[in-house]
Amino acid sequence: MLLTLLFVSLLVFVVVRVLPGDPALIMLGIEASPDAVARMREALGLDRPVPVQYAEWASRAVLGDLGRSIQYDVPVAGLIASRLSVTLPLTIMAAALMVMAAIPLGVFAATRHRRWGDYAAMTLSQLGIAVPGFWAGLLLILLFSVKLGWFQAGGFDGWGQGVGRALKSLLLPAIALGLFQFAVLARTTRSALLEVLREEYVKTARAKGVAERAVIFRHALKNAMIPILTVAGVQLGQLMAGSIILESVFYLPGLGRLALGAISARDLPVVQGVVLSVASAIVVINAAVDILYGMLDPRIRYE
Amino acid sequence: MRMLRDLGLALLALLLGAAPAAAQGALTVQVSTEPPGLDLTTNPSSTIAGVIFYNVQEALVKVDRHGKLVPWLAERWYTTDSKNYTFFLRRGIRFHNGREMKAADVKFALDRAVNPETKHPYRVQYENIQDVIVKDDYTISVTLKRVQANFLWTVARQGSVIYPREAVGTLKTQPMGTGPFTVADWVRGDRIVLVKNKDYWQKGLPRLDKVTYRFIPDPNSAVAALKSGDIDVSAFGLGPESVDELKKDGRFQVILGDTTNDVTLSMNNSKKPYSDKRVRLAITHAINKEEVLKGSMFGHGKILGSNVDPLNPYYADVSRRVPYDPAKAKKLLADAGYPNGFEATFKVAPQYYYTVRSAEVVINQLAKVGIRAKIQQIEWGQWLAQVFCLKPCENPDYDMSIIGHAEAWDVGNFANPKYYFRWDNADFQKLFRESEVTVDDKKRWELYVRMQQMLADEAPAVWLYMHPRLVVTKKGVAGIWKDLPVPSLDLSEVGWQK
Numbered sequence: 156m157l158l159t160l161l162f163v164s165l166l167v168f169v170v171v172r173v174l175p176g177d178p179a180l181i182m183l184g185i186e187a188s189p190d191a192v193a194r195m196r197e198a199l200g201l202d203r204p205v206p207v208q209y210a211e212w213a214s215r216a217v218l219g220d221l222g223r224s225i226q227y228d229v230p231v232a233g234l235i236a237s238r239l240s241v242t243l244p245l246t247i248m249a250a251a252l253m254v255m256a257a258i259p260l261g262v263f264a265a266t267r268h269r270r271w272g273d274y275a276a277m278t279l280s281q282l283g284i285a286v287p288g289f290w291a292g293l294l295l296i297l298l299f300s301v302k303l304g305w306f307q308a309g310g311f312d313g314w315g316q317g318v319g320r321a322l323k324s325l326l327l328p329a330i331a332l333g334l335f336q337f338a339v340l341a342r343t344t345r346s347a348l349l350e351v352l353r354e355e356y357v358k359t360a361r362a363k364g365v366a367e368r369a370v371i372f373r374h375a376l377k378n379a380m381i382p383i384l385t386v387a388g389v390q391l392g393q394l395m396a397g398s399i400i401l402e403s404v405f406y407l408p409g410l411g412r413l414a415l416g417a418i419s420a421r422d423l424p425v426v427q428g429v430v431l432s433v434a435s436a437i438v439v440i441n442a443a444v445d446i447l448y449g450m451l452d453p454r455i456r457y458e
Numbered sequence: 459m460r461m462l463r464d465l466g467l468a469l470l471a472l473l474l475g476a477a478p479a480a481a482q483g484a485l486t487v488q489v490s491t492e493p494p495g496l497d498l499t500t501n502p503s504s505t506i507a508g509v510i511f512y513n514v515q516e517a518l519v520k521v522d523r524h525g526k527l528v529p530w531l532a533e534r535w536y537t538t539d540s541k542n543y544t545f546f547l548r549r550g551i552r553f554h555n556g557r558e559m560k561a562a563d564v565k566f567a568l569d570r571a572v573n574p575e576t577k578h579p580y581r582v583q584y585e586n587i588q589d590v591i592v593k594d595d596y597t598i599s600v601t602l603k604r605v606q607a608n609f610l611w612t613v614a615r616q617g618s619v620i621y622p623r624e625a626v627g628t629l630k631t632q633p634m635g636t637g638p639f640t641v642a643d644w645v646r647g648d649r650i651v652l653v654k655n656k657d658y659w660q661k662g663l664p665r666l667d668k669v670t671y672r673f674i675p676d677p678n679s680a681v682a683a684l685k686s687g688d689i690d691v692s693a694f695g696l697g698p699e700s701v702d703e704l705k706k707d708g709r710f711q712v713i714l715g716d717t718t719n720d721v722t723l724s725m726n727n728s729k730k731p732y733s734d735k736r737v738r739l740a741i742t743h744a745i746n747k748e749e750v751l752k753g754s755m756f757g758h759g760k761i762l763g764s765n766v767d768p769l770n771p772y773y774a775d776v777s778r779r780v781p782y783d784p785a786k787a788k789k790l791l792a793d794a795g796y797p798n799g800f801e802a803t804f805k806v807a808p809q810y811y812y813t814v815r816s817a818e819v820v821i822n823q824l825a826k827v828g829i830r831a832k833i834q835q836i837e838w839g840q841w842l843a844q845v846f847c848l849k850p851c852e853n854p855d856y857d858m859s860i861i862g863h864a865e866a867w868d869v870g871n872f873a874n875p876k877y878y879f880r881w882d883n884a885d886f887q888k889l890f891r892e893s894e895v896t897v898d899d900k901k902r903w904e905l906y907v908r909m910q911q912m913l914a915d916e917a918p919a920v921w922l923y924m925h926p927r928l929v930v931t932k933k934g935v936a937g938i939w940k941d942l943p944v945p946s947l948d949l950s951e952v953g954w955q956k
Binding site: 174175176177180181182183188189190191192224226227228229234237238293296297300301304306307308309310311313403404405406408412413416419420421 | 492503578582630673679682687688839843
């Protein structure tokens with residue numbers, strides 16, 4: 156796990172320095188003199204050899220000090236934390252909406268296999284896959300903000316202004332964000348359930364006279380959860396990544412936009428910090444999913 | 459079941475909760491780019507000026523909304539030889555920390571600008587200052603090494619703001635000055651909040667109690683935010699495609715004005731075929747600037763003939779000096795040895811979308827005279843590295859490019875042979891140097907006319923158009939400048955009309 160993080164940090168460090176584009180020049184703009192740019196490079200420590208820069212950065216990163224942002228002149232760790240307070244709730248909200256909508260739809264489709272209910276549900280999920288997230292976002296804004304005026308067109312005023320208001324700002328983006336993954340998960344649920352419903356023990360349960368409800372929820376779905384959970388775990392990571400585009404559409408001050416802005420401005424400490432944080436998060440999510448497997452399937456318990 | 463219903467209702471109530479009503483003393487302004495820090499004395503970015511200049515910090519001399527130099531922190535000044543200036547400061551002006559502004563503060567600010575350790579971005583303008591002498595608490599004199607015709611403009615620019623020396627350390631994050639507002643909060647990536655300075659020296663101003671700048675980079679999101687009422691003013695970054703539609707909407711007013719932003723098609727004069735004047739003139743003749751304006755800016759803006767814009771007092775209209783004439787273009791190309799044209803690549807950065815749109819129109823026009831050009835969209839950082847080429851880059855790597863040059867008095871870029879155009883013309887450089895030290899207004903005007911004519915005739919670049927000032931506000935917002943003679947967003951006189 157630590158090896159992964161080390162490798163990732165090394166990779167991103169080298170890549171951003173190899174990219175053309177001078178952070179000092181980008182910061183100062185085209186009206187600046189060459190002198191000013193040279194002095195800025197010096198001040199940012201960019202004129203030292205790359206291995207030295209890496210060693211310095213890595214030795215502080217393990218202690219939690221991710222350096223200072225070049226653009227904002229604030230500690231990177233604090234910056235990431237404040238952005239996570241937007242992106243994390245957004246991702247969780249999107250994941251919750253996705254699961255709450257996808258699993259019932261998948262179950263509905265599987266239990267009405269090859270009948271109109273199944274076809275209707277699958278058409279709906281097809282729409283979810285076909286519609287790009289940013290377009291869905293713009294459509295939601297046009298309808299609910301511009302036309303109906305029920306929601307703000309975007310922006311996030313912070314948790315300090317009230318939990319209700321904050322959640323409201325995240326609702327439309329969460330819907331747009333979760334749309335694609337909802338469709339994928341609905342299909343996954345449907346096919347996983349169909350697989351399980353073909354198993355021998357389901358036939359046995361039905362033969363025993365167990366109520367259909369219990370067959371589906373108590374026996375079949377529980378066993379179908381493993382592939383569903385695998386996909387959902389991967390999707391959590393994809394939701395975090397997909398938030399970049401929607402954060403731009405809804406101008407939310409989230410992690411994705413921070414990363415995008417930092418790359419354009421060559422704000423190297425921030426780019427490194429964000430990549431390291433996201434990589435760590437994904438490693439943790441994978442570990443959590445593995446543990447959940449163990450809870451669900453007694454056959455896969457680790458010692 | 460009942461609990462679920464109650465939970466649902468509670469959630470619904472939470473979600474549909476009303477947003478607080480907008481106070482009449484508050485304004486929300488959209489800008490597209492967040493400033494890289496708030497320090498006007500170490501970073502020349504116009505995004506900083508849009509927030510801080512005129513609002514939080516002020517200078518001795520002001521450029522007003524008509525482009526005229528008027529008194530500001532200095533109530534008057536005089537000079538007899540344009541080398542020694544004496545400024546008389548207003549009395550009773552307080553910095554935001556309560557201390558009165560005195561001549562010593564002005565000396566500190568100017569000395570700091572001159573000092574190479576400070577990394578002042580425009581130090582070349584200030585290095586002409588020989589001495590700053592405090593005569594008394596409200597009188598200060600500045601002696602220059604050489605006559606500098608534009609010295610008062612230097613004193614009026616964003617890098618010359620006056621601040622208390624004790625606040626030097628926080629200029630980047632919490633700049634302090636004498637302006638009508640103070641910085642209350644900066645939520646990185648989201649917004650900057652300014653609040654009224656109750657002790658502002660101009661009585662009755664500002665008219666607003668609070669201003670919130672929101673950073674919304676996407677023009678579609680900006681329009682959506684405007685239409686849904688989340689923002690009151692869209693100041694920078696609105697696309698021209700929205701203008702006509704918003705003009706028809708009775709809820710908004712559209713302000714279309716002039717700026718100093720010259721959208722310039724640059725050619726790499728250091729490489730063939732652009733080193734040949736005939737080729738450059740051919741390219742100029744091949745371009746129909748009106749069509750470019752219509753295609754990329756929906757007709758808003760003004761076509762240009764040189765690097766001096768209509769807001770400059772010495773502007774002369776040379777836009778027809780090298781007129782649209784594709785036949786002549788073909789002939790010039792043949793004369794230069796390219797009867798079948800040649801291939802070329804435009805490097806443009808989509809971050810400034812008007813440059814991509816302009817390039818699309820231009821390559822069509824160039825194709826008609828045999829120049830087969832294609833567009834290569836590159837990221838801004840790469841554009842700066844390859845096209846703009848500051849040290850350690852030795853040679854700019856591009857054929858042609860398009861970008862807007864927003865500085866007010868920047869004709870001097872063409873007198874700099876190392877600037878990315880790489881045009882080295884001794885006659886022009888001589889004219890420019892002369893214009894810098896000529897104080898007599900009429901003589902200076904003549905020099906500027908000759909420079910503009912020479913630029914048009916030698917065609918080191920093609921000046922396409924002046925980017926228009928595009929501001930859209932809710933009806934009722936009054937006081938915003940129509941034209942933009944300096945990068946800024948002066949909110950001191952802006953308020954809601956009753």
